[in-house]
Amino acid sequence: MTAAAAVMMNAMQVVNAITENAFTRLTKALGRERGVRCGEQALAALGLRELRGPQDLLNFANELIRQGGVVEAVGRALKVSAILRGAIDGPRAA
Numbered sequence: 001m002t003a004a005a006a007v008m009m010n011a012m013q014v015v016n017a018i019t020e021n022a023f024t025r026l027t028k029a030l031g032r033e034r035g036v037r038c039g040e041q042a043l044a045a046l047g048l049r050e051l052r053g054p055q056d057l058l059n060f061a062n063e064l065i066r067q068g069g070v071v072e073a074v075g076r077a078l079k080v081s082a083i084l085r086g087a088i089d090g091p092r093a094a
Contacts, residue, residue, distance in 0.1 A: 018051040022060060022078055029074045038064065038071055058087035 027035030042063040043049065051057050061082055064075025083089060 016050055016052070018053070018057055021081075022051060022057065025074050025078060026064075026071075029070055038067070054082045054085035054087035057085070058082035058089055062089075 023036065023039045026039050029035065030038060039060075042060050043051075045063050046056070046059055048056060048060075051060055058079060061075045061079035064078065065072050067075070079089070
């Protein structure tokens with residue numbers, strides 16, 4: 001298990017492959033503390049405790065993109081991943 005995943009488990013008590021991957025990418029780019037904080041804030045903004053599928057990952061990514069900077073760059077990478085997994089972006093997603 002990665003250090004990011006261990007931190008996430010302690011902070012959130014939630015782990016699945018999609019959530020772990022998203023938080024790992026955030027912590028690699030931003031550092032452990034800021035990465036976990038940004039991830040938790042994005043999940044809270046969406047009313048989620050974990051990412052359960054590609055559509056959740058896409059919504060999480062879009063939340064990160066709104067923040068700009070390095071967080072936006074991570075969000076854009078996660079967005080591509082979500083779309084490749086079948087998520088739908090835009091008006092058709094509703």
